[in-house]
Amino acid sequence: MKIHEYQSKEILKRFGVMVPEGRVAFSPEEAEKVAEELNNKRFVVKAQIHAGGRGKGGGIKLAYNPKEVRNLASQMLGMRLVTPQTGNEGKIVQKVLIEEGIDIERELYLGIVLDRTKSRYVMMASSEGGVEIEKVAEESPEKIYKVYIDPMIGLASYQARKIAFLLKLEGIVLQKAIKFMMALYNTFVLCDCSLAEINPLVITSKGDVIALDAKLNLDDNGIFRHKEFLELRDLNEEDSLEVEASKYNLNYIKLDGTVGCMVNGAGLAMATMDLIKLAGAMPANFLDVGGGASIETIKNGFKIILSDKNVKGILINIFGGIVRCDRVAQGIIDAVRDINVNLPVVIRLEGTNKEQAEKLLNNSGLSFTIASNFQEAANKIVEKLNVI
Helix, strand or coil, rough: CCCCHHHHHHHHHHCCCCCCEEEECCCHHHHHHHHHHHCCCEEEECCCCCCCHHHHHEEEEEEHHHHHHHHHHHCCCCCCEEECCCCCCECCCCCEEEEEECCCEEEEEEEEEEECCCCCEEEEECCCCCCHHHHHHHCCCCHHEEEEEECCCCCCHHHHHHHHHHCCCCHHHHHHHHHHHHHHHHHHCCCCEEEEEEEEEEEEECCCCCCCCCEEEEEEEHHHHHHHCCCCCHHHHCCCHHHHHHHHEEEEEEEECCCCEEECCHHHHHHHHHHHHHHCCCCCCEEEECCCEEEHHHHHHHHHHHHCCCCEEEEEEEEEEECCCCHHHHHHHHHHHHCCCCCCEEEEEEEEECCCHHHHHHHCCEEEECCHHHHHHHHHHHHHHHHH
C-alpha cells in the first residue's frame, strides 16, 4: 500500500528519524496558517500525490513568507500534476505539505528493499541524492553502495558505519548518519514495509542528517498487524477499478490492452498475459480470482473486467486444482447470463472434472469458444478481436 510523503514522515518521526518540521494542508488558508505557525524564513510547498518527479511537473515550490505559501497552495490544489510516473493523465492534487526550508550542504540517497534472490534486505546508498536511483543505476552503478542484511540478525552497526564511510561522512555527521540508518531500518521492519526510500537524504549546514523527502510502501500482507495503517489509504490516488476489485478480494491491475484476463493464480496470470502478447494482442488487465474461484467471485470478476471500456474480448484461463472445473464452468455460465456479456469469451479449463466442465459449457446455449490448450486459447481470442 502506497502512502503520501507527509504520512511517511509522520511514521518515520515516531521511530526517531529526523524530518523537517511541517504539516499537511487541504486549502490555501490552511497552508498559510501552517506557514505562520512554522515561523520560518523560507518554506517549501509540496504537492501530495502517489508519484515521484513532482518537482519536474511544478509540484514543489519555494516560498519566502506565508502569503506566498498561500498563493502557491492555491495554484497547486486542484491542478492536474503530470510527472514521469503518472503518465499523461496525471493526478489531481488534493493536499499539500508545507515544510520549513532547510539549508542543504549535501544531498544523498538512502533506501531499503527486499532482495528476493538473496532472501535478504538490502540497504542502498549513493552520493547522488535528489536524482532518480534508476538513472544512477543505469549511468553510474559504481556510485550505489549496498549492504545485505540478514533479517534474523538485523542491521548491524558496522554495516551502517560502512555505508557512512563510503559516503565520505566524518565526525559527528557520521554518528548521526549511523543513528539515522538504524532508525530507518527499525521503521522498515517494525512497520512491515516493502520499500523505504529517502531521496534526498540531506546533510544540513548545521551538520544534521534529515529526510528531506520520504517514501514508505507498506506490505499489504502485513497490514493485519497494523490496523491503524488502513486509515492512511487514499482511494483517490488509486485506480477506481482496482479499488472496486479489492472489495471482493480480487487481485486486479488495470493495463492498456484490449483482452480482459480472468485467471486463477498469479503465475498463471503472468503467463497468460505473455501468451496474449505473443499471439499479437495486449492484455487489458491482470486479474487473479484466486484458487477457490466461486460463482460470486467469477461474477464480480466479469463486472470488473467489463467496466473497462477498452476490453474487446475476454480470455478465461483456469486451472482446476483446489476448485473443480465443473464448478468454475457453472460459475461462468451463471455469471454470463446474469450480467449479459456481449463480448467474445474464450475459455480454457484444465484439471479436475475438465470433461464435465466442457459439457456444461457446450450445453449452455451460450456462445463460448472453448480452447483445448493454453496456446490455442490465446490464438483464439486474438482471432476473435481481429474479426470485430
